[in-house]
Amino acid sequence: MKAGDELAPLEIPVTRTLIVAGAIASRDYQDVHHDAELARQKGSPDIFMNILTTNGLVGRYVTDHFGPTATLRKVAIRLGAPNYPGDTMVLSGQITEVDGETARVRITGRNGIGDHVTGTVTVTVPAAAPGVAPVVAPQGSPS
Numbered sequence: 548m549k550a551g552d553e554l555a556p557l558e559i560p561v562t563r564t565l566i567v568a569g570a571i572a573s574r575d576y577q578d579v580h581h582d583a584e585l586a587r588q589k590g591s592p593d594i595f596m597n598i599l600t601t602n603g604l605v606g607r608y609v610t611d612h613f614g615p616t617a618t619l620r621k622v623a624i625r626l627g628a629p630n631y632p633g634d635t636m637v638l639s640g641q642i643t644e645v646d647g648e649t650a651r652v653r654i655t656g657r658n659g660i661g662d663h664v665t666g667t668v669t670v671t672v673p674a675a676a677p678g679v680a681p682v683v684a685p686q687g688s689p690s
Contacts, residue, residue: 548650548672554612554640559604561596561658563632569600596630601664605654608638613650613672620649624666634658640668648672 559565570580575597578585586594605624610617630636636658644651649671656664 548613548642548645550642550645552642554608554638554642554652557608557611557638559636559638561630561632561634561636563594566594566596566600566630566632569603570597573597573599573603575599591629593631596663598624598626601626601630601656604636605638605656605664605666605668608640608654609652609668609670612640613670616673618671619668620671621669622666623668624654624664626664628658628661628663630658630663634660636663643667648674 567581570576577597579589579591580594580597583594586592602622602624606619606622609619636656638654638656640652640654642650643653649669652668652670654664654666654668655662
């Protein structure tokens with residue numbers, strides 16, 4: 548792990564199920580996250596993903612890259628273009644700073660209309676015990 552290293556991109560299909568499930572899981576019952584008709588009445592073309600779902604996907608992206616021993620220390624994100632159903636968000640990242648076992652990662656999540664999320668994640672990755680190779684989880688689409 549060194550500054551300048553790129554994380555492999557992760558494509559996440561933005562489905563209605565993902566948007567609604569994320570809103571329910573985070574107890575965000577705002578109608579713009581589950582009711583297309585009410586979202587349109589409020590000026591949105593469709594339902595859209597909430598920030599807590601995005602935050603969880605960003606965290607998952609970083610811990611998938613660094614492995615099961617990684618601990619998120621800080622997630623600082625800002626939303627931009629909404630994630631609407633039928634689009635794909637592509638997360639990408641680059642390590643900007645390393646201090647011992649702690650890394651700072653710049654994250655961007657782009658969709659078809661622009662940057663959905665930008666920010667930084669601070670993560671600690673304990674060194675592997677002598678003679679033990681670090682385990683890195685494979686990248687893949689959400690289940």
